[in-house]
Structures are given as structure tokens and as C-alpha cells.
Amino acid sequence: xxxxxxxxxxxHFFEGALITAPEKLIFKYIDxxxxxxxxxxxxxxxKDKELSDEEILNYYKTLPASDRFFVAYDKKEDKYVGTCRLxxxxxxxxxxxxxxxxxxxxxGYGKAILHAVKSYAYNLLxxxxxxxxxxxxxxxxxxxxxxxxxxLVNQTDTHYKFVHTCDPLxxxxxxx
Numbered sequence: 001x002x003x004x005x006x007x008x009x010x011x012h013f014f015e016g017a018l019i020t021a022p023e024k025l026i027f028k029y030i031d032x033x034x035x036x037x038x039x040x041x042x043x044x045x046x047k048d049k050e051l052s053d054e055e056i057l058n059y060y061k062t063l064p065a066s067d068r069f070f071v072a073y074d075k076k077e078d079k080y081v082g083t084c085r086l087x088x089x090x091x092x093x094x095x096x097x098x099x100x101x102x103x104x105x106x107x108g109y110g111k112a113i114l115h116a117v118k119s120y121a122y123n124l125l126x127x128x129x130x131x132x133x134x135x136x137x138x139x140x141x142x143x144x145x146x147x148x149x150x151x152l153v154n155q156t157d158t159h160y161k162f163v164h165t166c167d168p169l170x171x172x173x174x175x176x
Contacts, residue, residue: 007108009081011070011116025071025080030056032102070120072098072113081109084117086125093129094121098141110144118148122166129165136160 032038033056063069068086073079082100096117100109121127132150134141135158142160146152150162 007074007081007112008076009072009074009109009112009116011084011113011120012073012080014069014071026057028080028101028103029083032099035102037102037105038099070117072100072109072116074109074112079104081107082113084113086117086121089125089127093127093131094125095131095133096121097132105140110140111147114144114148114150118164118166127166129163132162132164133159134162 030053034051034053063085064087066089068089070084070086071080072082072084074081080101081104082098084096084098087095087097096114098110098113098117100113118130121130130150132145134145136142136155145160145162145164148164150164152160153163154161
């Protein structure tokens with residue numbers, strides 16, 4: 001059962017990250033990363049910096065093969081709404097990062113992406129916990145992590161670090 005108004009997404013796996021994705025999707029991703037609204041939430045390294053298409057695409061060529069890169073798809077709306085990546089995947093845990101496309105922000109997709117990746121990580125990979133780091137300036141992301149029951153475990157001058165652990169049975173139900 002999905003709560004009324006709650007967004008749901010499917011995660012579509014792309015081997016080689018965006019390199020193998022459809023061109024239309026790549027352009028949507030690049031447009032989002034080139035937006036000042038996005039770069040300003042990525043910390044001082046990217047604040048006020050304009051990223052080129054080539055810089056963005058070259059980044060994906062450097063990702064470890066062990067990372068899992070997904071694109072979030074809203075079947076009801078028939079559109080891709082963001083991306084998600086599992087990194088540093090260990091026996092019991094992994095790090096998660098996500099991004100909602102610029103045109104789809106503020107609609108609940110960040111929470112939907114995190115919900116979907118938790119289900120994947122706990123039910124299919126049998127992980128026990130997920131870690132996440134976000135910049136202190138990224139209020140929307142902080143709120144998404146908190147809404148999805150990630151707990152703040154550390155903070156620095158620039159970052160918040162969160163952890164989510166699966167329930168005692170080791171499963172996440174599809175409907176909360």
C-alpha cells in the first residue's frame with residue numbers, strides 16, 4: 001500500500017554508469033549538474049563553478065566497476081526522475097548517493113529514490129546498513145535522509161553523515 005500522494009520509483013541499473021544510458025537521459029543529467037541550484041549544494045569545490053559536459057561524462061569513466069549506478073524511473077509518470085549510486089559496497093554495508101533531476105525536485109522523488117535503494121540494498125544485497133554524506137547546505141537532501149529514517153551520526157563544519165540500518169528481521173517492506 002502506498003500512501004496517497006507518495007511517489008514511487010523503480011531503479012534501473014546501468015552498467016558503466018551513464019555511459020550506457022540513452023542520450024535523452026544523459027542530457028537531463030548533464031543539465032541538472034550544470035545548474036547553479038545543483039552545484040551550490042555540492043560544497044565549496046563546485047560552488048559557482050560551471051561544469052562542462054566533458055567533465056561530467058569523464059567523471060563516470062573513473063567510477064569503480066564495483067559501484068552500482070541506477071536511474072530512478074517513475075512508471076506512473078513514464079519518466080526518469082533522478083539517479084542513485086551504491087559505493088564502497090562491503091559485506092554488510094555500503095554508501096549511498098542520490099540526485100533528483102532539476103525538473104523533478106520538490107515532488108517527493110528524493111524520498112522515493114532512498115526508499116527504493118534501501119529495499120534493493122537490504123532485500124537483494126543482504127546489507128545491514130547504508131551510510132550517506134551530504135553537505136550542510138543541502139537542506140533538501142538532509143530532510144530526505146531524515147524522512148527515510150537515516151540517523152545523523154556525525155557532523156563537521158561542511159558535512160552531515162547519516163546511517164540507516166535495516167530492521168531486526170533484515171528486510172525492508174515495500175510499503176511503510
